[in-house]
Amino acid sequence: DVKVTQSSRYLVKRTGEKVFLECVQDMDHENMFWYRQDPGLGLRLIYFSYDVKMKEKGDIPEGYSVSREKKERFSLILESASTNQTSMYLCGTRQNYGYTFGSGTRLTVV
Amino acid sequence: TQLLEQSPQFLSIQEGENLTVYCNSSSVFSSLQWYRQEPGEGPVLLVTVVTGGEVKKLKRLTFQFGDARKDSSLHITAAQPGDTGLYLCAGDSGGSNYKLTFGKGTLLTVNP
Numbered sequence: 001d002v003k004v005t006q007s008s009r010y011l012v013k014r015t016g017e018k019v020f021l022e023c024v025q026d027m028d029h030e031n032m033f034w035y036r037q038d039p040g041l042g043l044r045l046i047y048f049s050y051d052v053k054m055k056e057k058g059d060i061p062e063g064y065s066v067s068r069e070k071k072e073r074f075s076l077i078l079e080s081a082s083t084n085q086t087s088m089y090l091c092g093t094r095q096n097y098g099y100t101f102g103s104g105t106r107l108t109v110v
Numbered sequence: 111t112q113l114l115e116q117s118p119q120f121l122s123i124q125e126g127e128n129l130t131v132y133c134n135s136s137s138v139f140s141s142l143q144w145y146r147q148e149p150g151e152g153p154v155l156l157v158t159v160v161t162g163g164e165v166k167k168l169k170r171l172t173f174q175f176g177d178a179r180k181d182s183s184l185h186i187t188a189a190q191p192g193d194t195g196l197y198l199c200a201g202d203s204g205g206s207n208y209k210l211t212f213g214k215g216t217l218l219t220v221n222p
Contacts (some may be wrong), residue, residue, distance in 0.1 A: 008151075042214035043153075043198070058209070088153050097144045099200075099210065101152030 002027040006068040006102035013109050019078040020107050024093035030073035033058070034066065036087040037104075043090065049074055081109045093099050112137040116213035123189055123220050130145050131216045132185045133199035139211075140204030142175055142182045147196040149216075189220045 007022035008100040025032065033048035035058075035093060045058030055066050067075045078085055086109045092101040114146050115134045123129055133142065141160045145153035159175035159182060166173045170193075172185040186193055200210040202219050 004152075029167070039213070041214040045209055048209065065222040092152065097158050099145075099153075100155070103147075104152045105148070 002029060002078050002093055002095070002100050003037050004100050004102040006089075006091055006105050008105050009103060011105060011107045013078075013081050013107065015082060017078075017081045019107070019109075021076040021078075021089055021091070021107070023074045023102055024046075025072050025075070025093045025100075028071060029093040029095065030071070031077070032068065033092060033094065033099075034064075034074070034076045035090045036102075037090055038087050046076065056086055068107070083109050112139075112201065112203060114199055114211050114213040116197075118216060120217050120219075122152050122219040122221065123175075125190055127220075129189060129218070131197055131199075131218075132134070132181070132215050133213050134181045134221050135201060135211075135216065136180065137203070137211075138179050139201035140179070141202045142179070143202065143210070144184055145175055145198040145200065147198060147216055148194075150168070153196075160166055161210070165220045189218075189219045191222050192218050192220060211212045 003026045005024045013019050034046040035043045036045050044060050046064050049068045051056045065077045075095050089105045092099050117132045143155045147153040147202050159174045162177045162179045163174045168214045170187045196215045198215045199213045
């Protein structure tokens with residue numbers, strides 16, 4: 001089974017900072033994604049990638065960018081963090097039978 | 111836009127009780143997945159149902175996919191405190207669309 005690792009479990013950043021969230025998978029899966037999860041709103045797709053250097057916007061891409069230079073790594077970038085980006089961020093990979101998520105990064109922007 | 115409605119949103123029961131969680135949509139899905147998420151962790155896939163009318167069992171958990179592939183249910187028999195968590199359903203529309211449509215979840219608390 002694939003293992004997905006998110007580099008940080010908890011992060012606290014200041015408004016205006018550039019923030020990098022890292023996600024690494026240990027298999028050769030092509031599809032990777034980033035969601036954010038907020039109470040009452042559920043999981044919302046930010047970006048997904050279907051191969052190296054290939055990306056597609058999800059439902060809420062504003063204020064975010066992504067980078068996929070190697071197949072195993074998919075990075076989410078908050079160009080200028082804002083308080084409304086305080087959230088739980090989930091990344092993972094997709095297989096035919098479903099998604100495998102990382103443990104999540106709880107980001108607080110102050 | 112495809113939507114998945116989950117009900118109930120919150121459920122608090124005593125150990126040993128049975129419960130059912132529902133996931134409904136007006137859209138047809140090629141498959142439907144159920145996840146459980148514990149506090150501070152990512153969701154973990156429990157099951158994927160693919161065929162209309164399909165029933166899958168995972169110990170005390172029974173999953174059913176509606177005949178028309180628009181709805182699904184999760185039934186837990188004799189709930190235990192270890193079943194506590196957020197249960198999410200997610201629909202896959204298939205094809206080249208890589209996105210899953212997630213319901214907002216059912217937060218289950220099983221009290222000892």
